[in-house]
Amino acid sequence: MASRQSLSHLKLEAEIERCRAECQWERIPGLVRQWNPKAQESTDDFANLLLAEALLELCLRENVAKLKDSIPLVASKEPKLQEAKNYLTGILNRGKLLPKHITEALLIMGKLHYMEGSYRDAVSMYARAGIDDISLDDEPLYLMRLMTEAFLIKGLSLERSTATIASRARLSEREEEAIACFEKASCIGQVYLQELEKSTNSAHTRGSKGSSPSHDFELGYFLEAALQCAYAAHFKRGNVLKGIKELRDVLRVVETKATQNFKMAASKQLAEVLLHSLSENCYWSPLKAPQPELHNKDAHSFPNNILSLKPQTHTGDNLYCPQDNIEEALLLLLISESMANRDAVISRAPEQKEDRAVSLQNASAVYDLLTITMARRGQYAMLSECLERAMKLAFGEFHLWYQLALSMISCGKFAYAVSVLKECCKLCPSDPTIPLLAAKVCIGPLHWLEEGECFAKLVTEMGEGAGDFLAKGFLALGLVYSLQASEATQKCAQDDLSKKALQALQRAHELDPEDPQIILYLSLQLGLVRQISKATEHIQEALKLRKDDLHSLHLLALLLSAQKQYQHAIDVIDMALSEYPENFGDCEKESSLAEAPLTRKHSGMFLAVPDAHDPENGSQRASSIAASRLEQAMSEITMHSSTQRQGPMQQWVTLEHIWLLAAELFMEQQELKEAGFCLHEAGSLFPTSHTVLYMRGRLAEMKGCLEEAKQLYDEALAVNPDGGKIMHSLGLVLTRLERKSLAEKVLRDAVRMQSTSHEAWNGLGQVLQEEGKHEAAGECFLTALDLEASSPICPFTVIPREL
Template sequence: MTARKSGSRLEIEIERCRSEAQWDKIPELVRQLSAKLISNDDLGELLLGECKLQMYLKENPIKQGTSPRVQRPKLLEVRKHLTAALDRGNLKPDYIQEASLLMAKLCYVEGEYKDALGHYSKVNLDDMQLAGAPVYRLSMIAESYATKGLCLEKVPAASPSLSNKNAGSPASNRSMTEREQEIITCYEKSGDIALLYLQEAEKALSAGIQNRSPKPGPTAQDQELGYFLETGLQRAHVIHFKNGNLTQGVGRFREILRAIETRTTQNLRMTIARQLAEILLRGMCEQSYWSPLEDPPVVSPLDDPTRQGHTHSKSYSLSRRPRVYSGENLFCPQENTEEALLLLLISESMANRDAVLSRIPEHNNDRIISLQSASVVYDLLTIALGRRGQYEMLSECLERAMKFAFEEFHLWYQLALSLMAAGKSARAVKVLKECIRLKPDDPTIPLLAVKLCIGPLHWLDEGECFAKMVIDMGEKAAEFRAKGYLAIGLVYSLKATDASLRSTQEEYQRKALGAFQRAQSLSPTDHLAAFYLALQLAVSRQIPEALGYVRQALQLQGDDVHSLHLLALLLSAQKHYHDALNIIEMALSEYPENFNLLYTKVKLEAMCRGPEEALLTCKHMLQIWKSFYNLTNPSDSGRGSSLLDRAIADRRQLNAMTLPDFSDPETGSVHATSIAASRVEQALSEVASSLQSSAPKHGPLHPWMTLAQIWLHAAEVYIGMSKPAEATACTQEAANLFPTSHNVLYMRGQIAELRGNMDEAKRWYEEALSINPTHVKTMQRLGLILHQLQRYSLSEKVLRDAVQVNSTAHDVWNSLGEVLQAQGNTAAATECFLTALELEASSPILPFTIIPRAL
């Protein structure tokens, strides 16, 4: 009785060691087992054979994609043990099956594939019970199915002579298809049982650690899949994809991923999740997608049409299957990008968790593999999120990748681009500085930084430094050297606009012209160099020269919208208003939704065809705005003008789109002070709106700013028609959007002037200047009112400040002359009048600076 109990304990210990792959302990346990009962010798032979085979495979692992052809002497002892166990016939039936499976595995390792298949035919794997089977036997069955599949792939279906004779016949094709199905079924069964084995092994190991005192031995992390289990888990979907059967391949991926995770399968799951995400992104459209909880379609456009009717269908069932995640509140993706994104976020989480960050030489290879794995995931995330325009989320994901990014240019550059796309320009510039450090000879990186500095950030000093980096590269910059001069020219041009002293303005304008001329000489076929040279000449009021260069730009790029716009403004500066209007209409035929062109058209139509035509264009702009944006106007109070009632009667939802930056509808100014003012008035408007209404402005601000501009242009047309009531209605619509905008306050001042209420007008103008102290139009109107109120000194100061801000504003010079004349300063007044006349002769219908200056 005592011996039996001792034997039972010994057998349990042997079973545990086999389940946990502790092969080094087996020989000692076999010695103890043989000492108990002589009849245990056959079981001992089986265990020793298994132990030596597994130890050999651990020391000499089979690599994926290679065919094992081992010299027999190395495995003679294994064969001797297994043959002895089988020949004596004293083993229990279960152990005989195990010995046969091990012999078949040995034959495969030795390259005897037909012999291996012979052993499998004797055992009949399908009859082996999974229910109640020990953990180690689940592993053995899973490995056997995988090995059988490998052998079937190695052994031809028929002899070569028969294959040649019957090649292409229906019977031959059917035989090949059946064989393929058998191979795939072997691998799928192997994968399913392998997942079950790993789940049971982890559960048994956890229970064992809890039930006994800790002993030195392998932990769960030390478990390895091994060649055969890994083949079983990965080979089936490879064959599906190789045969053009994407539907079944995707289905197999999903089955593996739905199984409850174990520590051993974590790396495999990350690989499969990444591969499935790549297939969903590259090979599957929304129409061919099906839910993971649904059965795959019988006929799918994903599959190879030449193999229709030959696809594999799962025709087996197992008595035990791996446990899968289930429950009522599980998330299930509804379309391909959603599923791909879910898979990639899971992969990213695993990659971050398992990151190897140590820089010591021993961990170098592991760190490189960890980095490569993470980089692939982040590249796929870039594709998935970029398609949806989710740059904010992408930048957050790439920020988490920074733990890998030490001295890794690719990840830094991806982060910089995502921050740019997400509108986080200031942070993008900081990241681009690191990219420049990592790749100092790449001229495109500082050019991207310049683009941000002269665009949304208006960091002109930093932009100048980045542009000089490109120029200083010299010949290394190659074709980008001209872009460097173009960039620094734009910086100088914007600095000239910002400068408050006229001497500083002229100095920067001279530098800008020199840089644009150098850019054009380096790249005579670049239309942008000719265009910006023409624009700078126009801003400097060298109209004939500007016309020459803008025509040159149009010869190089005939449909460039900014060149056409500049040509129209130059013609308007020469007072050829009808020709300018023709150019604008021609440009609008190519770019019908360009609001800058439409603003210019309103001004020209009011001049050439009368205000009624201009109002029709304003109505058309409102219709375009409505067709562009998926936004509901929070200002719609039902009190709008008839123009509003006619143009925006339908408040249906529309698709959101982005638009160029908001610029001053009067001056087109992009002063640093204007940018600061726009931020102040945005904050004040949001506060005012929250006090007035519970309906906030949804989405980006650009659409609402554009709508406000349209209403202000309509109001200006009504003021020109001396219709204060209609002008007030249009201004109120803009005020409902931005209550404290200096443009709105300025327009209210003009309406008050039209009604003859000078005190009210003065109050509105002073409020506008409190928001934007450099708004030239407001300064000019306030100066005139102060002149009418006979406050000459204050009027003169306001107008002189306006001239400092914009020395080309002819109406300001004229008003200053009137004030000086009223004060009796005739000589200075005459000089002002002459300057006004000279500037008016070259003054466009809208300022040249309404055209955006960006790289």
């Protein structure tokens, strides 16, 4: 019978030890009553010690917010604190317990004094306990927890009792002592958490009948502070390098289930420090030797005299190691993002509203840092992928949606970006910048003019609510109408849309008369409807506001060329090239202007190789975009694998452009062999380019190979069905091949596609004249003359129309 009671007693003691280690304080009073039914009636000091610790910890849980704000607890207002204090005072006054239990009572009493704000009393308790001489080897886990808290509280108490120290040397000594305490608390705490998880997993694996089911252990206030205080103290004193070293050491320790949230916060904090406080010159790799000033730190960082067991750290061969602070910050943030997404609270249940808000706040902070870090390296595609994963958290959260839209625009996912911006408009319908940004994307890279019109109207319909952005709304609307007019195939539709564009741009100018961009596009629209004098007046006004604007200088040169003032236009181009020497388009225009007075006299041929926008009229027509994409796809298929292009596509487009211009010059000088070499080089870059096919057709035509020229023009037209210049050349070749009815049909299509092209009207007149339709031919020639009188050296639409 006695042996059974002894066995039961031992099991209770083991269970009490386990509960103390795992901080299951609610179970302690019940276990104490089982262990000693008369514990509260007698003076059993060990039972009172257990009850005092449990009461103190329960009081701590209820007052964590006050402790975080450094608000002392008043025993008279906290019954549990007062009862625990009475128990501990009695135990220490009687001194009947074994020395190790007296030490535990002193450690708990020191914690109680700290909670009351009696920092000197707390330090004196730890001095009486002799915490620097206590060995934790072969001791129960709960004592390791008590020692972690003891060193932490001693360090905090030393920090908060420095106000009365006058000597700077003594103050520095006190600060160093506090940091040493924090470092010991951090090391012991890490070992404690790892050993606790091992013990819990072992008990769960054995499934012993005597132990209760394991519970999820959560870091308490003091344990979490113990992991943080060492590096936080270094940062507080301005020792950034030491703080980084300490924080890296903490993150290198193998995490436990209880430290996962802490690791996420610590990773984010280290990333912030690396981005904000550490330059690339001061950076050192985590696997390399630390800075010289950190060499002395390891001598006292781990308390070997207290605990021989060290925290288990992540090790291995061929581990990835960052090479600079941006790489390390990015790695840390990606780890934090993974943990934030894994633990995200996405339930919309009312009782989880607070947890959901905390989860969203933590995740948003990580994604903001990811945005800063990835933007530094231009990794927008990776950023958009990360933000897409955040969408499960982003219900009704404008900030994350808008960040996703911006990242998608930056990495070229324009169609997805517009869809996201539509959601942003719903979340924040009163913000005019969102539909303006969507309109910018629709007008520019996507060329979705109908959608762009809808977004622009969202801004204009806000009226005064759009504030200063109302003018930009009308500007966007005017650009949409102008582009639609360029695409319209019916004359009445062109005139109607041009009128709407002019009205919208004039309204924008009225709202903001000093915006040079609005004046530029108003001038451009006036040029498109051939009101050259008014357009020139407006562009000069724009240049007064912004003298070095490239597009304004470009448009002024075109307007001067439309007035046949070629020398003045060349002077403007020279001025533009002095400001923008890298701009290849201006070099081309200068060549065109230099040739213009000569070529008008004889061949009518001048440098007219298309710009980087639309190959025919400068605007990004839907068919032109499709043609360019088809060219690129077919060129990639036909190109041999050994000659794959490297680098940005724009540089290869520019190189092709240069070869085509060179071919144009050689053809003008009747040096057809050299022109053929240039076209061969251009064709090797983009074999199925409709511009290359068109130029090859012109070369064949100059050689007299009309059938070959016709075939090449047909191929170019198959790639770009709306190529007005191709139609014009094809019509003239068909005329020379005596296929006049088909030539008339092709040239009428060319006139329909480019109603302001005097060359197309002139070509149609020539065909009609040869067919004997003299009256219709005369009308075509008169139209051509009228258009030629105000025709610039290149179409006005080579000026990009974009917000």
